[in-house]
Amino acid sequence: MKPRVSVLHAVTTRLAGLTAMLLLLAASLFATPARADEASLFALLKQPGHVLLMRHTLAPGIGDPEGFVLEDCRTQRNLSDTGQVQARELGERLRAGGIESARVYSSRWCRCLDTATGLGLGPVIPLTALDSVFQRRHETEARTRALRDFLAALEPGEPVILVTHQMNVRALTGRSTGVGEGLLLNVEDPENVRVVGVF
CATH class of the missing domain: 1.20.5 (Single alpha-helices involved in coiled-coils or other helix-helix interfaces)
Structure with missing residues (x-):
């Protein structure tokens, strides 16, 4: 024993x-x-029929001041220092995932343009279909229609990143997003976009 x-x-x-x-x-x-999963999302983003739709990074507050001017960033709600860092970090994350450059489109609002520029993935192209509808809710349907038409006309090429606002994301996808969060979309049928991942 x-x-x-x-x-x-x-x-x-x-x-x-x-x-x-x-x-x-x-x-x-x-x-x-x-x-x-993240590696597969990066791989999908490189495939035709997929785009990354993202909300701008941190810009404290809601909406824009009364009488803001689109061409004057000083009159708008802008990215904080944290928001600028978030944009750069997201760009680094995309590059680490193999996205060295992209076709980057942005709302004409300064907080979106600055987010898109901060990614550092290529020239930023302003796109009115991504412009804020928060204080122009009557334009939501027309803006979303324009975005669907844009997606339908996309040619194959470099990955596509779209930087916009919370309400625009919701209007197109029915989903809410956090600050700086992105949705990977399958847009092969722009009338029925599908969320296939979250960045």
Whole structure:
């Protein structure tokens, strides 16, 4: 008969080994798919029929001041220092995922243009179809129609990134987005865009 201490030691050692194995398994279950999923999103973004639609990064406040002027950033709600950092970090994340350059389109509002520029992925092209509808809600339907038409006319080429506003994202997709968050869209049928991932 084995001494009680050695049996206890053997059981304890075996349990410790099983615990370590279970922890490793849990880590692989939760970490690996996340990395794999993100890699697959980057791969999809490079494929025709997919675009990244994103909300501008942090610009504290709501809407714009009364009487703001579109051509004068000083009259608008603008990115904070944090928002500028967020834009640069998102650009770095995209480059790390293999998106070295892109066709970048933006709302003409300064907070969107600055977000798009901060990505550092190429020249930024202002697009009225992405302009804010927050204080022009009567234009929502026409703006969304223009965006669908734009998506329908997209030619194959470099990845496409669209920088816009919360209400515009919701009007097109039915989804809300956080500050600086992006939705990867399948736009093969612009009348029925599908969200296939979140950045």
